Amino acid sequence: MDLITNLQTDKALLTATAILGLVGLMFVATKAVGFLGVLFDVFVKPGVSLTTFGAGKGAWAVITGASDGIGKEFAHQLAQKRFNILLVSRTASKLDKLAQELQQKYSIKTKTYAMDFTKGDAADYKRLAATIDTIKVGVLVNNVATNHEIPTPFAEEEERVLDGIVEVNIHATLKVTRLVLPQMTTNRTGLILNLGSFAGTVATPYLSAYSASKAFLATWSQAVGAELAPSGVVVEHINTYFVVTAMSKIRKPSFLIPLPKPYVASVLSKIGVQGGASIPYGSTPYFSHAVANWALENVFTTRFWVNYNLSLQTDIRKRALRKREREAAAKAKTQ
Ligand SMILES: NC(=O)c1ccc[n+]([C@@H]2O[C@H](COP(=O)([O-])OP(=O)(O)OC[C@H]3O[C@@H](n4cnc5c(N)ncnc54)[C@H](OP(=O)(O)O)[C@@H]3O)[C@@H](O)[C@H]2O)c1
Structure with missing residues (x-):
């Protein structure tokens, strides 16, 4: 009797172990297939040709935040693909210089419009609308954004900074998109690229408003992406880790942190x-960002990554405050 009971228990144990092993194997296999899919996307799968959106056929690309960093690189590479370019940004002198450079280098047409998006000025948007109505827009790059000056606790952040983030990162994106949509849907073609951030994928303490504005962008991109797909307008949320620019305050490229040139080339x-992105209407095209995006969502928990961001930003804040102190001391000496 004991022997029979033991055999039955052994059999049950074996079956349970086999089932658990199979579940574990399926789990690992699913992860492995997902990871291989990311590698296939970033290294093999070709993207949709930009001619679909009017490259070389007289269409225009509208780029916000076009005078520096990633936006400036979009201007160069889209001009190289033979789009005419409408540059929208804050500083007129920088826009004019870039417009001249683009015309000479790529023999394309340019227009510029200087506005400070933090003002949310209705007259500015009206004038921008009038300019947009004179051109056929094939591509809109919603690139402009503003960030906290240094990592700062939410309760201590200046009202001006919080308002600026909402006005530029959210309102400007919504408003500029609504200026180009009527013609894109009528023409049944258009590409809208929204520059997202890993800060929107995993909440970033001390950059709370920026982080939340980028989470907004990710959700909004999916909603309008689905709405607009039947009308031939492609919306894509571009998830971005660090890139060497003034905003990131990083000066040297590395494996994970590219210069704007290879970064924008990967996007276009x-x-x-999809690359490393897991959301619909999303893309993480730069290879190391794609792997990092996959790791964020498949390795450890979200809480782990939020805490990782907390310790990273705490460290950056300490260094930024020390730098401010040094600068204040140097200024006091010269006075
Ligand atoms: N760099 C990164 O590591 C990183 C990471 C994730 C996501 N991103 C996203 O990538 C996009 C571009 O960032 P970036 O690093 O290239 O920034 P950037 O180098 O600081 O350039 C920002 C651009 O936006 C313009 N701009 C800033 N505030 C403006 C305002 N109030 N009104 C009008 N124009 C304004 C600037 O104009 P002026 O030249 O006149 O100042 C400049 O042309 C942003 O959406 C950012 O969130 C960047």
Whole structure:
């Protein structure tokens, strides 16, 4: 009797172990297939050609935050693909210089419009609308954004900074998009690229408003992406880790932190390819960012990554405050 009971228990144990092993194997296999899919996307799968959106056929690309960093690089590379370019940004002198450079280098047409998006000025948007109505827009790059000056606890952040983030990162994106949509839907073609951030994928303490504004962008991109797909307008949320620019305050490129040139090249060559992004209407096209995006969502918990961001930003804040103190001391000496 004991022997029979033991055999039955052993059998049950074996079956349970086999089931658990199979579940574990399926789990690992699913993760492995997902990871291989990311590698296939970033290294093999071609993106939709930009000619679909009017490259070389007289169409225009509208770029916000176009005078520096990633936006400036979009201007160069879209001009190289033979789009005419409408540059929108804050500083007129920087826009004019860039417009001249683009015309000479790529023999395309340019227009510029200088406005400070933090003002949310209705007259500015009206004038921008009038300019947009004179051109056929094939591409809109919603690139402009503003960030906290240094990582700062939410309760201590200046009202001006919080308002600026909402006005530029959210309102400007909504408003500029609504200026181009009527013609894109009528023409049944258009590409809208929204520059997202990993700060929107995993909440970033001390950059709370910026982080939340980028989470807004990710959700909004999916909603309008689905709404607009039947009308031939492609919306893509571009998830971005660090890039060497004034905003990131990083000066040297590395494996994870590219210069704007290879970063933007990856975006434009991978339209419609998800890369490391897991959300619909999303793309993480730069190879190391794609792997990092996959790791964020598949390795450890979200709480782990939020805490990781907390310790990273705490450290950055300490260094930024020390720098401010040094600068204040140096200024006091010269006075
Ligand atoms: N760099 C990164 O590591 C990183 C990471 C994740 C996501 N992103 C996203 O990528 C996008 C571009 O960032 P970036 O690093 O290239 O920034 P950037 O180098 O600081 O350039 C920002 C651009 O936006 C313009 N701008 C800023 N505030 C403005 C305002 N109030 N009104 C009008 N124009 C304004 C600037 O104009 P002026 O030249 O006149 O100042 C400049 O042309 C942003 O959406 C950012 O959130 C960047």
